[in-house]
Amino acid sequence: MAQFQEMMRQQLESSMHTELEKLLDTAKAAEKEVSKKDFEGFKNLYHRFLQVKGPSIEWIKIKRPPEDSIQPYDKIAARGLPDNVADSLNKLVVVKLNGGLGTSMGCKGPKSLISVRNENTFLDLTVQQIEHLNKTYNTDVPLVLMNSFNTDEDTKKILQKYTHHRVKIHTFNQSRYPRINKESLLPVATGLAMTGQNAEGWYPPGHGDIYASFYNSGLLNELIAQGKEYIFVSNIDNLGATVDLHILHHLVSQPNGKRCEFVMEVTDKTRADVKGGTLIQYEGKLRLLEIAQVPKAHVDEFKSVSKFKIFNTNNLWISLAAIKRLQEDKAMDMEIIVNPKTLDGGQNVIQLETAVGAAIKCFDNALGINVPRSRFLPVKTTSDLLLVMSNLYSLDAGSLNMSPKREFPTTPHVKLGSSFTKVQEYLTRFESIPDMLELDHLTVSGDVTFGKNVSLKGTVIIIANHGDRIDIPAGSMLENKIVSGNLRILDH
Numbered sequence: 001m002a003q004f005q006e007m008m009r010q011q012l013e014s015s016m017h018t019e020l021e022k023l024l025d026t027a028k029a030a031e032k033e034v035s036k037k038d039f040e041g042f043k044n045l046y047h048r049f050l051q052v053k054g055p056s057i058e059w060i061k062i063k064r065p066p067e068d069s070i071q072p073y074d075k076i077a078a079r080g081l082p083d084n085v086a087d088s089l090n091k092l093v094v095v096k097l098n099g100g101l102g103t104s105m106g107c108k109g110p111k112s113l114i115s116v117r118n119e120n121t122f123l124d125l126t127v128q129q130i131e132h133l134n135k136t137y138n139t140d141v142p143l144v145l146m147n148s149f150n151t152d153e154d155t156k157k158i159l160q161k162y163t164h165h166r167v168k169i170h171t172f173n174q175s176r177y178p179r180i181n182k183e184s185l186l187p188v189a190t191g192l193a194m195t196g197q198n199a200e201g202w203y204p205p206g207h208g209d210i211y212a213s214f215y216n217s218g219l220l221n222e223l224i225a226q227g228k229e230y231i232f233v234s235n236i237d238n239l240g241a242t243v244d245l246h247i248l249h250h251l252v253s254q255p256n257g258k259r260c261e262f263v264m265e266v267t268d269k270t271r272a273d274v275k276g277g278t279l280i281q282y283e284g285k286l287r288l289l290e291i292a293q294v295p296k297a298h299v300d301e302f303k304s305v306s307k308f309k310i311f312n313t314n315n316l317w318i319s320l321a322a323i324k325r326l327q328e329d330k331a332m333d334m335e336i337i338v339n340p341k342t343l344d345g346g347q348n349v350i351q352l353e354t355a356v357g358a359a360i361k362c363f364d365n366a367l368g369i370n371v372p373r374s375r376f377l378p379v380k381t382t383s384d385l386l387l388v389m390s391n392l393y394s395l396d397a398g399s400l401n402m403s404p405k406r407e408f409p410t411t412p413h414v415k416l417g418s419s420f421t422k423v424q425e426y427l428t429r430f431e432s433i434p435d436m437l438e439l440d441h442l443t444v445s446g447d448v449t450f451g452k453n454v455s456l457k458g459t460v461i462i463i464a465n466h467g468d469r470i471d472i473p474a475g476s477m478l479e480n481k482i483v484s485g486n487l488r489i490l491d492h
Helices: 002-025 029-051 073-077 085-089 122-137 152-162 196-201 207-216 219-225 245-252 296-303 320-328 356-362 382-389 423-428
Strands: 070-072 092-098 115-117 143-147 169-173 230-235 262-268 278-282 285-289 310-319 337-342 348-353 367-370 393-396 399-402 413-416 435-445 448-450 455-463 470-472 477-484
Touching: 002 029, 029 207, 029 348, 070 073, 073 245, 073 367, 085 122, 085 245, 092 122, 092 207, 115 122, 115 382, 122 143, 122 152, 122 399, 143 152, 143 207, 152 169, 169 207, 207 219, 207 320, 207 356, 219 320, 230 245, 230 320, 245 262, 245 310, 262 278, 262 356, 278 310, 285 356, 310 320, 310 356, 382 413, 382 423, 470 477
Parallel strands: 070 367, 092 143, 092 230, 143 169, 262 367, 413 435, 435 455, 448 470, 455 477
Antiparallel strands: 230 310, 262 310, 278 285, 337 348, 393 399
């Protein structure tokens, strides 16, 4: 039986290689070279995908990480900063993951170009933050954007507006991998062109692809030659992911033999974060455990806040020299995430992906740092957008800071209904963003609009049933209120 399965695997792999060669034959010369490199990575992933038997984790082997492998942020910050902060900063590169589109928020083009605060986009805020660092400390911290084929063209057009800012900006592209048919396990695309039906045949393979594509682009070696030592990687939509001088100092001040090659910022789990990946000790190494790897019988245990108390913010600090070593030794090992999708025509496909944090087990002296929740402020939905546009935060040199007027440091829980999903529609429903300084919880459902200068406090629930409409009048103050039914105030 095992022999038969091995024969089938080899046959499939051989068919895949033939199909990939056919796809390469449809390419123009320049495109062919890039795709060749991409396909090498894909072949490796596909080979491992066919080898996998059962779950990649044996639940019984999972242990809690040793105490010293996850340090509290306060302990790192207590060491203070050196006089020569500039020396540390000049060893740093900021990398933002910029491969995603704004489709889930009803926007066309790259997500990083959505306005989030005072007409500033995610990208504007990032550039402002790094420029402020470079001006304050007289340093040269560059910004690197990892684009995907979905975002590259639009991002490059917009970069021209930053030419007079004090930030050098580089870009490189994530790989482009073929989606595979769920039944045949072979590519659905018939050519390399991104037109017609073929456009749906390709995908960027998750942010775990950063190591190979950064290395293949030549940019990694270029930055090492300039004396850069660490990258700080984060999602561009995490507005809390600013350069932290204490973490940077901790990294660059380690003695050579004990150099920490990888830091993962984690933070305490709340009920809202039950699906976030967590750090575990597995076979003597620190390892990222994602919900996709958890056997069904243990999913509830994984989600429990009592057993797994922290989750990965995807703010990572990684040694450039270590990435180079692991790439050249072909020692980068990340679990495969099998992501099922249905194409517009109804065809079922799978995408083979990897996650950047999963490589933590390959690096020496890896460390988790338990950071304040304020370093995790992702904007995934318009509910998140409402929070960051409100007076809960003030904007200072591209960084959002919680208002000192808020008496408790936690952010309110906001849940906006389907009428608010798309950014354009959401914006038309607020004449101005309500005062939310004393808000704990807001739920809004149905056809609801807000007048100017509304104030929301405590727990506020507003539900317009189907066919009804609720207009919250200008200047209203709602404190611990449930509003339902129909409410329209018309000008006389």
